[in-house]
Amino acid sequence: MQHFVPAYLLHSRPFSDSQLMLDLLVQGVGHIRLLARVKGRNSVKQKANLQPFSRLTVQYAGNGDIKYLNQYELEGLVxxxxxxxxxxxxxxxxxxxxxxxNEPLDEIYELYHQHLTQLVNDEDYEPILRSFEFQLLEALGVGLDFSFDAHGSELKDDTYYQYQNELGWLSLRGSKRGLSGKQIQQIAQLDFSDKLTRTLAKQLARYLLNPLLGYKKLKSRELFGS
Structure with missing residues (x-):
């Protein structure tokens, strides 16, 4: 029988009158989707426990794309x-x-845990979001090459570049539009202390994320009014 494993609940939605569909990030496993039965006298309590940001230990079964939650314990709510x-x-x-x-991307659990903890303890949220975005892209295998341009030349601090998907960094000779090599290195080091670099990093992250997200907008972005 499978042991209980730590997990974070990312998303919960009704699947039927007596079931919830859960998206979980499981330590040592990655992203899984499973069905949880919620019925009887404890259904209200169970639904309250199975909410986003719940820290759980879970035991589940199933070989298909969708697993089945056998048991869980609520460890806390962030x-x-x-x-x-x-x-x-x-x-x-x-x-x-x-x-x-159901792909073995176990490092994303630690990445998520680290940044969620930072949101609790730090009020400067923008650097936390930028750090998460770029590290998530790297973990998914679609991170940037922060060392060389599209032609294989080393990036120079005083040269300005524009990033283009499927090509890489293109030099903007004689122009100060785009990102300087120095700013690119600051992003690579997750150093968002400079306000302009922070703004440019946000634009770059959105440019990289939008094709992966497709046409369906992020609902969470609407909360920010952007």
Whole structure:
């Protein structure tokens, strides 16, 4: 029998009158989707426990794309308020939308845990979101080459570049539009202390994420009014 394993609940939605469909991020496993039975006298309590940001230990079964929740224990609920809550929803939605189900991407659990904890303890949210975006892209195998341009030349601090999907960094000779090589290195080091670099990193992350997300907009972005 499978042991109980730590998990975070990313998303919960009704599947039937007595079942919930859950998206979980499981330690040592990755993103899984499973059905949970919720009926009887404890159904209200179970639904309250099975909410986003719940820290669980779970035992599940099944060989198909959708697993079945056998048992779970609620270890706690991560408490986020105001803007931190919106940021948390963004982490959840981005993870659930981009991380393939039932693929061995166990490092994403630790990545999510680290950044969710930072949202609880830090009020400067923008660097946390940017860090998560770029590290998630790297974990998914679609991260950037921060060292060389599209022609194989090393990026130079005082040269400006524009990133183009499927090509890479294109030099903008004689122009100061785009990102400088220095700013690109700051992003590579997850250093978002400079306000302009922070703004450019947000634009770059959105450019990289949009093709992966497709035409369906992120609901969490609407909470920010953007």
């Amino acid at each position: 408490s986020l308020k105001n803007k931190a809550l919106y940021c948390g929803f963004y982490l959840n939605e981005l993870t659930a939308r981009l991380t393939p189900v």
